[in-house]
Each structure stands twice: as structure tokens, then as C-alpha cells.
Amino acid sequence: MSGVTLNTVIKKYGETQVIHGVDLGVDPGEFCVFVGPSGCGKSTLLRMIAGLEETSSGEIRIGARDVTRLDPARRGVAMVFQTYALYPHMTVAENMGFGLKMNGHPKAEIREKVAKAAEILRLNDYLTRRPKALSGGQRQRVAIGRAIVRGPEVFLFDEPLSNLDAELRVEMRVEIARLHREIGATMIYVTHDQVEAMTLADKIVVLRGGRVEQVGAPLDLYRDPDNLFVAGFIGSPAMNLVAALPVEGGVVAPALGPDVIPCRPPSHVTDLVLGVRPQDIHVREGSTHRVEMTEALGGVSYIHCAAGSESKLVIETKGSHVEKPGTDVSVHVAPEEVFLFDKETGLRLR
Numbered sequence: 001m002s003g004v005t006l007n008t009v010i011k012k013y014g015e016t017q018v019i020h021g022v023d024l025g026v027d028p029g030e031f032c033v034f035v036g037p038s039g040c041g042k043s044t045l046l047r048m049i050a051g052l053e054e055t056s057s058g059e060i061r062i063g064a065r066d067v068t069r070l071d072p073a074r075r076g077v078a079m080v081f082q083t084y085a086l087y088p089h090m091t092v093a094e095n096m097g098f099g100l101k102m103n104g105h106p107k108a109e110i111r112e113k114v115a116k117a118a119e120i121l122r123l124n125d126y127l128t129r130r131p132k133a134l135s136g137g138q139r140q141r142v143a144i145g146r147a148i149v150r151g152p153e154v155f156l157f158d159e160p161l162s163n164l165d166a167e168l169r170v171e172m173r174v175e176i177a178r179l180h181r182e183i184g185a186t187m188i189y190v191t192h193d194q195v196e197a198m199t200l201a202d203k204i205v206v207l208r209g210g211r212v213e214q215v216g217a218p219l220d221l222y223r224d225p226d227n228l229f230v231a232g233f234i235g236s237p238a239m240n241l242v243a244a245l246p247v248e249g250g251v252v253a254p255a256l257g258p259d260v261i262p263c264r265p266p267s268h269v270t271d272l273v274l275g276v277r278p279q280d281i282h283v284r285e286g287s288t289h290r291v292e293m294t295e296a297l298g299g300v301s302y303i304h305c306a307a308g309s310e311s312k313l314v315i316e317t318k319g320s321h322v323e324k325p326g327t328d329v330s331v332h333v334a335p336e337e338v339f340l341f342d343k344e345t346g347l348r349l350r
Contacts, residue, residue: 001186002063002076002153003028004049009058011044011210018044019210021058026188026203028063031180034190035197036207036233042190043158045207049188050079050156062153078147079156082163084139086131093118093127096145110149117148120182121175137168141175148183157189161196173199195236198222206230228273228346231339237278237302237314244274244340251340255307256281256331257288263335265349272349275339278302278316283323286330289313291323305329 004026011019019041026032034042047053049060051072060068067075086095096117097110118124121141131139140160147155157176161169177200180187191197197204198218206213206221206229214226218234225231231239242255246269250262253274265272283303292312295302301322303315315331323329340349 001028001184003030003186004032004154004188005059005061006045006049007059007061009045009048009060010056011041011048011053012056017056017210019048019056022210022212024205024212024215026186028186029184031187031189031200031202032205033197033201033203034188034205034207035192035194036213038192040207041210042192042207044210046079046156046158046188046190049075049154050077051075052079076153077156078150078152078154079158080140080143080147080160082159084131084143086139086142088131091128091130092123092134092142092145095131095142096149099146099150113149113151114145117145120148120179121145135168136164137172137175140164140172144176144179153186155185155187157187159190159192161191162193169196176200194234198234204234206233225339226348228275228341231275231341231348235277237316239275239277239339240281240313241273241275241341242307242311242313243343244272246270246272250335255311255313256333257286259332261333261335261338263338263340265340269342269349271343273341273343275341276333276337278314280333280337281313281315282332283315283317283329284332287328288330289328291325291327291329293325294322296322303329305331 006022006024009019009022034045036042044053048055055068059066062076093114097114100110118127123141123145126138161172164172173196201218204218204221205215208229214221214230221230221234232241242253244251244253246265247260250260250264252260289305289307291303292306293304301317303323305313307313342349
């Protein structure tokens with residue numbers, strides 16, 4: 001079990017730079033998730049660690065070894081891709097053991113390692129089946145088993161659940177979390193789904209435009225975002241972000257109503273963005289906001305309100321009472337639940 005260290009890692013395609021000097025440490029046994037929108041560089045960074053993309057400059061270390069220029073096979077990593085990449089004519093056992101067979105491992109050793117991986121992944125009853133006789137989730141478990149039998153120092157996952165339906169994604173998230181607990185290996189996982197990131201990770205790396213925006217534990221990023229991008233990306237539904245103005249005694253956010261919110265921004269910042277989580281907005285009697293749509297999900301509901309000509313609010317409520325579309329309401333927020341950002345720089349104001 002080894003950690004991974006990136007020192008000022010850069011990736012260029014000709015004159016175009018897509019990874020901009022990333023510095024990052026992943027501790028041994030840690031589950032680290034790269035998350036961000038499409039095109040942010042998360043898969044490119046993962047492929048650089050795997051050796052599938054050449055590193056333009058900087059250093060990649062796995063454990064104590066500098067692997068920056070090593071071939072993928074010599075890095076001690078195993079990668080699980082978005083596509084299962086299973087051989088259709090081979091059984092589950094043959095697919096899982098194929099890499100070891102090609103490397104000349106004894107048959108007895110291959111059988112032992114395949115059996116152990118199958119037990120971990122609950123594939124014992126499927127070892128003689130071919131991929132066409134498996135569900136999508138089972139095929140992905142076979143792909144993970146193929147990685148396990150290699151005994152790598154680091155597991156790399158590139159959006160492994162994106163081809164599965166919603167129910168299977170939830171099931172496989174549980175399976176991957178259980179796998180990490182059982183084998184205790186270092187895992188780096190790429191996803192665009194911040195719910196996957198929040199539920200799986202020990203550490204989240206939020207990427208945008210090939211740069212690291214923030215690194216931290218899931219709840220630390222949720223509770224204490226450094227900037228507008230992280231605040232709006234982490235959390236489902238997303239944080240409400242609205243324009244605000246400093247006034248005597250605090251700030252006013254027209255999208256929330258006329259009340260002065262008693263939180264004081266630095267005096268040098270006059271153009272503000274106020275952020276508040278959907279669950280921290282409270283509905284009360286009034287007529288400042290028109291309910292446009294309600295998502296009633298059972299134990300929780302999401303109210304979508306118009307807040308002026310340009311702004312929208314999402315409000316989370318609990319219980320059976322649901323505001324109907326067309327209803328007029330007012331809202332209230334507590335000052336301790338508010339986040340303030342400098343609109344010009346995007347940085348959090350603390």
C-alpha cells in the first residue's frame with residue numbers, strides 16, 4: 001500500500017496546456033476522488049498517474065518511487081475504466097486471471113487469486129459465466145476483480161459507474177466503499193457526480209480548467225468552501241447564489257427580500273454574492289416570492305421560487321405540507337447560515 005504524490009505536474013498538447021501545475025498528496029490507504037465538470041482535466045490527471053498520458057513536466061511519485069517516466073506496467077497501478085473491456089468469449093474467472101496468465105504466473109496461483117477476489121466481490125457463483133450472461137453491475141465487479149488479482153499499490157477508477165442506471169449506481173457505490181474498507185488499498189477515483197464524491201471519498205479534489213480549486217474532506221468542502229465555484233458545485237441541490245449589497249448593519253440580497261442580514265463583509269468589497277443552502281432558507285407568510293414548481297419526494301420537498309426577474313431560489317422543506325405552484329410566500333435566512341463571496345475574484349469572505 002503506497003501513497004501518491006504529484007509535484008507541480010503539467011500536461012500540454014502542443015501549445016495547449018490542460019493541467020496547470022498540480023500539487024497533491026494522497027496518503028497510503030486513502031480514498032481520493034477527483035471531481036469537477038466535463039473538461040476540467042480529472043481523467044487526464046488520472047491517466048498521467050497511470051502512465052497512459054505523458055507528463056509534460058513535474059514529478060509523479062508512488063510511494064518512494066519516481067514513476068514519472070515509467071511504463072504503465074511498472075508503476076504498480078491497476079485501472080478500472082468506464083467501459084468494462086471484458087473478453088466476451090472468456091468466462092468470469094478467465095477474464096479476471098487473464099493478466100496474470102499473460103505475465104506467466106502459475107495456474108495454481110492464478111486460481112487462488114481469482115478465488116480470493118471473487119469472494120471479496122461476491123462473484124463466486126458467476127465464475128463460469130461469460131459477460132453476456134451478467135448484469136451491468138456484475139460486469140463492473142468483474143472488471144474490478146481483474147484489478148484486484150494484480151495486487152496493485154494503487155487502484156485508479158475512471159468514472160466506473162457512469163454506464164449504470166441510477167439504482168445500480170447506488171448499489172455499486174456501496175460495493176466500492178465496502179471493497180475499500182476490506183482491502184484498505186489506496187484508491188483514486190474520477191467522477192463528475194459530486195454525490196458519488198461526497199459518499200465515497202476520504203478526500204475530494206475539486207478541479208476546474210486543469211487547476212485544483214480546493215482539496216479537503218467532503219463535509220469540510222460542503223461547510224467551508226473557499227470560492228464560488230466550490231460552493232456551487234458541492235451540494236445537491238446546489239447552494240443558492242444571489243447578488244447582495246453592503247448596507248448599514250449588514251447586507252441586503254434583493255432575491256431574498258428586503259430584510260437586512262446582519263453579517264458584515266470587509267469594507268473594501270462592494271460587489272457581493274451571497275450563498276445559502278436550500279435547507280437553510282425558511283418559508284414564512286408573505287408575498288415576496290412566487291412558487292413556480294414543487295418537487296415532493298416524500299420526506300423532503302424542494303420548492304422552486306422566482307426571486308425577481310433573473311434570480312431563482314431552491315428551498316428544502318421537510319414534512320407533508322407542500323407549497324403549491326402559484327402560491328406567494330416570503331423567506332427568511334439566519335445570518336450564521338450565510339456565505340459571502342467577492343463577486344470579482346470569486347473568493348470567500350470570512
